Amino acid sequence: MSADAAVRAWAYLSRVAEPPRDDLAALVGRVGPVEAAERIRRGAVDADLARHTEARREIDRAVEDLELLARRGGRLVAPDDDEWPALAFAAFDGTAAAAKPDCRPPMVLWALGPVRLDEAAERATAIVGTRAATAYGELVAADLAAGLAERDVAVVSGGAYGIDGAAHRAALAADGITAAVLAGGIDIPYPAGHSALLHRIAAHGLLVTEYPPGVHPARYRFLTRNRLVAALAGATVVVEAGLRSGAANTAAWARALGRPVAAVPGPVTSSSSAGCHALLRGGADLVTRADEVLELAGRIGELAPDPPRPVTPLDGLSDAERLVYEALPGRGVVTVDQIAVASGLAPAQVFGPLALLEVAGLAERRDGSWGMVRGKR
Amino acid sequence: MSADAAVRAWAYLSRVAEPPRDDLAALVGRVGPVEAAERIRRGAVDADLARHTEARREIDRAVEDLELLARRGGRLVAPDDDEWPALAFAAFDGTAAAAKPDCRPPMVLWALGPVRLDEAAERATAIVGTRAATAYGELVAADLAAGLAERDVAVVSGGAYGIDGAAHRAALAADGITAAVLAGGIDIPYPAGHSALLHRIAAHGLLVTEYPPGVHPARYRFLTRNRLVAALAGATVVVEAGLRSGAANTAAWARALGRPVAAVPGPVTSSSSAGCHALLRGGADLVTRADEVLELAGRIGELAPDPPRPVTPLDGLSDAERLVYEALPGRGVVTVDQIAVASGLAPAQVFGPLALLEVAGLAERRDGSWGMVRGKR
Incomplete structure (x- = not known):
């Protein structure tokens, strides 16, 4: 099975279901992307997954999509790639999904730009806000973005008019790293008035999207995109x-x-600050300058320069993932059913955690069964 | 002993020590204002109190002060008057003094205006801020004050330029109640540019100060005044x-x-909002309009329209006051020494709580000893 076949399979899978589905991720985790893609094409999957992939399963534009991507100098970043931001995406755990339905990791990401996604995510802050920004808002967004860029923090935003654009521009002007997460294909510059800005981000930073080429942004895609x-x-x-x-x-x-969620205050007479004040009244942290943002972002493990205790690959695992990991034998392999028995989870609940453990380099499939990756414990 | 003699004694005591002292309050609680004044005049008090009243004990301008007050239509409000804001001042307890030295109630208050102090304090919010206010700040102060005045909340402030003045003016314009706490005598309009405003407050609201006539504001008096x-x-x-x-x-x-302490946010680019943002980052509540202030103020017992449980005269007592109260016999009277033994407090620690209990109408002196006020339990 060639690497090209796997990439083509990921490209196919990227389009076949929207939004990402746990059962699809579990299938891929169980049988790998090529076999998963093949089964979906044939409709040889569980009824629920079959129904949700029925509309697109016969569309296979993987080759054309990958050609377009290659022409632009982009790449596909899949969960089994080094560049996959596994640490950042470890936050997509059972707690997140319980807090907000659809809080799921993407299937695969389409990326364009010289910056590695995993490296950007290692030390990044999102600066977001309304498209209907005031001069005050754009000034503050630019100020924060420049301050963060100068402190080697990547500025992540959505590429939109208003606050997003001011943040991207200021990060670029400070020679910092900035990443724009798009709500459509990498070949669809949106908004059109930001074509030049998005081009500059692709040249110096990173454009990233979970949508394959040709997909147009839509309201629900913006909302889904925001989770990334x-x-x-x-x-x-x-x-x-x-x-x-x-x-x-x-x-x-x-x-x-x-x-952590922070908000910048503004005049109480400005409707463009009303959402910020509502967030602040709801418990968000008030920030007025880059140093305060840095202090805040430093609170989460992967950003702290000096973590209080050694970080192990097991940190950040959800309860289910930990149970599944603990259910793997010290040597040799076990079947999914054996893991279910040992962990106390239903077999269906084992697939997702196994996929994540594989992505995190903690578990591996051998001969259709599962074992620990040696030397990790 | 005439009522006039007591009023003259309070006027004398108001000037003799600055700032207010626990030992003086305890002495007054023990022997009453007339006898306390007499002993201080003679220097027949504890060494520490004698030293702190030495400089002024021979100054007795009580008659002139009271004549001036009467000419202006004002009044002296002493702890044994109905108008004394006993509920509001119950916050001056051991916890407050431990948190901030000099967090003590005033000896007596000089008041001018048609509004009763205790009634104003029953439902009041302080609106304060910098003298160097921006147009934005004055607009928001006026907006909040008008909104509170319309909801029958008295607006308390310091009569200064900037935020204070905007709040007073808006409350007056809304036909609401406003009280200005001065840092000097009631006959010293300060700042001079606010003479007309202070005159209007005296005519429609309330001017109040712990300083006798003729005393000029000074930096330390502004800071002391702020606690009121x-x-x-x-x-x-x-x-x-x-x-x-x-x-x-x-x-x-x-x-x-x-x-509760609240602050209004403003542009992070405005140095006039920097103190507010520091307060908000330190845990103050963010408010943007009068309704939010009302919600906040409603949290404290005496302001809540529907208290969750019946309010008894014992609510708001400090631990020491409660101990002393519990040490009083169900009928008859006991000496201070007997209260000390029964409460486990040192005799010196008993005087302050006794004075407060007397002020609150819970304890009374009879024949030089102390008993409960009948029918209160």
Whole structure:
């Protein structure tokens, strides 16, 4: 089975289900991407998954998509790639899914730009806000982004007009790292007025999306996209937001993921700050400058320069993942059913954790069964 | 012993020690104001109290002060008057004094205006802030004050330029109740540019001060005065403040008194909001409009429209006051020494609580000893 076959399978899988599904991730974890793609194509999967992939299972544009990606100098980042931000995405655990339905990791990511996704996510802050920003909001967004960039913190945002754009621009101007998470294909610059900005981000930073080429942004895709902005950043800062702004949605994802949410205050007479004040009254941290953001972001493990205790690969595992990991034998392999018995979980609950453990390099499939990756314990 | 003699004694005591002293309050509680004044005049008091009253004990301008007060239509409000805000001042307990030295009730208050002090304090909010207010700050202060006045909440402030003045003016304009706590005598309008405003407050609201006529404001008196602004209000709202503003001092008094502190956010680019943002980062509640202030102020017992349990005269007593109260016999009277033994407190620790219990109508002196006020239990 060639590496190309796996990449083509990931590209196919990226389009076949939307939004990402646990059962699909579990299937991929169980049989690998190529076999999973093959089974879906044939409709040889569980009834529920079959129903949710029925509409697209016969669409296979993987070869064309990958050609387009290659022409632009991009790459597909799959869970089994080194560049996959496994630590950041470990926040997609049972707690997150319980807090907010659909708080799931992406199937695979389409990436374009010289910055590695895992490295950007290691030390990143999301700066988000309303498209209807005031001059004050854009000034503060630029100030924060420049301050973070100067402190080697990547600025993650959504590429939109207003606050997002001000943050990306200031990070670029400070020669910092910035990443834009898109709500459509990497070949669809959106908003059109930000084509040049997105081009600069692709040239110096990173454009990333879970949507295959050709997919157009839509309202529900912006909301789904926002979870990736929150997940890739150690903390989310809302600079200006109306009471119904999408930025509040990003803040809600961040909270579900257990990440700090901060907001910048503004005049109480400004409707563009009303969403920030609502967040602050709800417990978000008030920040006024980059140092305060850094202090906040430093609270989460992967961002702290000096973690209080040694970080082990087991840190950040959910309860279920830990149970499954503990159920693996010290040597040799066991079947999924044996893991279910040993962990006390239902077999269906074992697949997701196994997939994540494999992605995290803690478990591996051998001969259709599962074992620990040697030397990790 | 005539009522006039008592009033003259209070006027004398108001000037003889600054700031208020526990031992003087205890002496007054023990022997009454006339005898206490007499003993201080003669120097027949404990060495420490004698030393602290030595400089002024021979100054007796009580008659002139009271004549001046009468000419202006004012009154002296002493702890044994109905108008004394005993409930509000119950916050001056051991906890407050431990949190902040000098967090003591005033000896007596000089008042001018048609509003009763105890009634104003029953439902009041302090609105304070920098003299160097911006147009934004004055607008928000006026907006909050008008909103509170419309909801029958008295607006307490310090009569200063900037935020204070905007709050007083808006409360007056809304036909609401406003009280200005002065840092000097009732006959010394300060700042001079606010003479007309203070005159209007005296005509429609309340001017109040612990300083006798002729005393000029001084920096340390502003700081001491601030504790009365905080104590007379159920909550303190800082609208605009620089990092070293006096408003932060009022907020600190409020915190020592166990009262909610709120702050209004503003642009992070405005140094006049920097003190507010520091307070908010330190745990103050963020408020943007009068309803939110009301919600906050409603949290403290005496402001809640529907207290969750019946309020008894014993509510709000400090531990020491409660111990002393419990040491009083069901009928008959006991000496201070007997109370000390029964309560486990040193005799010197009994005087303060006794004075407060007397003021609160819970204890009374009979034949030189102490008993419960009948029918209160």
